[in-house]
Amino acid sequence: MKDFKAIDQLAKELHEDRSQLPYIEVRKGALQAITPYIREQGFRHITIIVDDNTWEAAGERIFHELEKHQIGGEVVLIKSNEHDQVLADEDAIVQVLVETSQQSNALIAVGTGTIHDITRFCSHKMNIPFLSVPTAASVDGYTSKGAPLILRGFKQTIQTASPIAVFADIDIIKKAPREMTAAGFGDILAKNTSLLDWKISHWINDEPYNGRAADLTRNSLQLCIDHVEEIAQADDEGIRLLMNALIESGLVMLLLNFSRSASGGEHHLSHYWEMDLLKRNAPQVLHGAKVGVATAIITELYQSYANDLDVFGANTGQIAEEIHHLYKPDQMTQWLQLVGGATTPYELGIDDDLVQKSLNEAFRLRDRYTGLYLINQAKSKEILYPVSKNIEL
Numbered sequence: 001m002k003d004f005k006a007i008d009q010l011a012k013e014l015h016e017d018r019s020q021l022p023y024i025e026v027r028k029g030a031l032q033a034i035t036p037y038i039r040e041q042g043f044r045h046i047t048i049i050v051d052d053n054t055w056e057a058a059g060e061r062i063f064h065e066l067e068k069h070q071i072g073g074e075v076v077l078i079k080s081n082e083h084d085q086v087l088a089d090e091d092a093i094v095q096v097l098v099e100t101s102q103q104s105n106a107l108i109a110v111g112t113g114t115i116h117d118i119t120r121f122c123s124h125k126m127n128i129p130f131l132s133v134p135t136a137a138s139v140d141g142y143t144s145k146g147a148p149l150i151l152r153g154f155k156q157t158i159q160t161a162s163p164i165a166v167f168a169d170i171d172i173i174k175k176a177p178r179e180m181t182a183a184g185f186g187d188i189l190a191k192n193t194s195l196l197d198w199k200i201s202h203w204i205n206d207e208p209y210n211g212r213a214a215d216l217t218r219n220s221l222q223l224c225i226d227h228v229e230e231i232a233q234a235d236d237e238g239i240r241l242l243m244n245a246l247i248e249s250g251l252v253m254l255l256l257n258f259s260r261s262a263s264g265g266e267h268h269l270s271h272y273w274e275m276d277l278l279k280r281n282a283p284q285v286l287h288g289a290k291v292g293v294a295t296a297i298i299t300e301l302y303q304s305y306a307n308d309l310d311v312f313g314a315n316t317g318q319i320a321e322e323i324h325h326l327y328k329p330d331q332m333t334q335w336l337q338l339v340g341g342a343t344t345p346y347e348l349g350i351d352d353d354l355v356q357k358s359l360n361e362a363f364r365l366r367d368r369y370t371g372l373y374l375i376n377q378a379k380s381k382e383i384l385y386p387v388s389k390n391i392e393l
C-alpha cells in the first residue's frame, strides 16, 4: 500500500498493529484484484450487496468474475424507498439478513456510504467479514467502524466493524455522477473547520490531540484543494487523489478510534439538517453535499466572531489566530461550484430558518467542544443567518 505511508507512520506512533487495518487498492482496474483476494482468503460463498445503480456500475462484473472462478454466492439488491433512494434503515437491514445464505463467508458492499453502512452492520451481526467496493468518491466513511443507521425514523450511529479490504477502482469511480464526487470534495473541505474544532477542544477541554494525525488530514485537504481542477474534470489523477484523501481520513479515524479529526461543528449542522429532512420524510441529501455547504457557513461564523475577545475565553488569541488561517468562505464556495456541488442550503432543499435554528441548537447534538459550542455559550443574542447579519451587532 505505497500510497498510505503516512498512515503506516501514524500506526507505528500509536503502537497499533498495521495488519489490523484493511488491505487497500486504489487504482484503475482494482476490481480485477477482488477474485484473487477472495480465493486467497479461502472464501467459497460470497454475498454481494448492491442497489440498481451499483449493480450496473460494478456489482454485475464482480458477480460474473466470481462465478467464472467457481465461487458461489448470491446478490442482495437493496430496494429503494418512495423517493427512489436507498436508506440504511430497518427494511434494508432485514432484507440483507433474510437474503444472505447461511453459508456465506463474506459480504461485499458495492456502492456508496449507505450501502456500506447497511453491509457493515449486517456483517458485524452475522459475524462474517466484508469487503468494500466504493463506486464513488463521495464520503470518508468507507473504512470506518461506525454505521449511521435510521431506526424508527431516528439516526443512530452504531459501532460495528471496518472492512477487511477496500478495492477502489478509479475507472468506475470516475464515472460516478458528478454530485457524488462533489460530495466527497465537500467531506474533505470539512477538515478546514473539524481540525480547528479538535484543537479548540484540546485547548479548552484537554481532549487528546495527535499532531501527526492532524497534519496528515491537513495534507489530504491541501492536496485536494491543489488539484481541484482535476477533481472537477473527473480526471484519473484527480479522482485518485480525492479517493486517497477520503480513505486516508477514514483510516485516521479508525486508528484514533474517534472521528475528531474529520468531524466538527460543520458536521453538527449537517446532522441537524438531516434529522429535519427525516422528520419531514423529505428526500435525503448526500452527506458530503450538506457538510461542504455547512463548512463555508461555520467558517464564516467563526470568522465573524474571531475578533470578539470574550467568546473563546483564555485561548482567544490562539483560536483567533487559527481562525485567521482558515480558507475564506467565498473561496470554498467557488471550489464547491467548480466541482459541481451545491453552494447554498437552499440548493439542498434546506431553508434559511432551519439553518438559523441549527446555528443555535446543533451544538447540543454531541457532547463536544467546538467553536460552535463556545459561540453558543457566549452569545447574548440568537445567532442569525445569513451569518453576515451578526457582524453589525
Ligand SMILES: [Zn+2]
Pocket (backbone or CB within 6 Å): 140, 187, 190, 262, 263, 267, 287, 291
Ligand atoms: Zn463526513
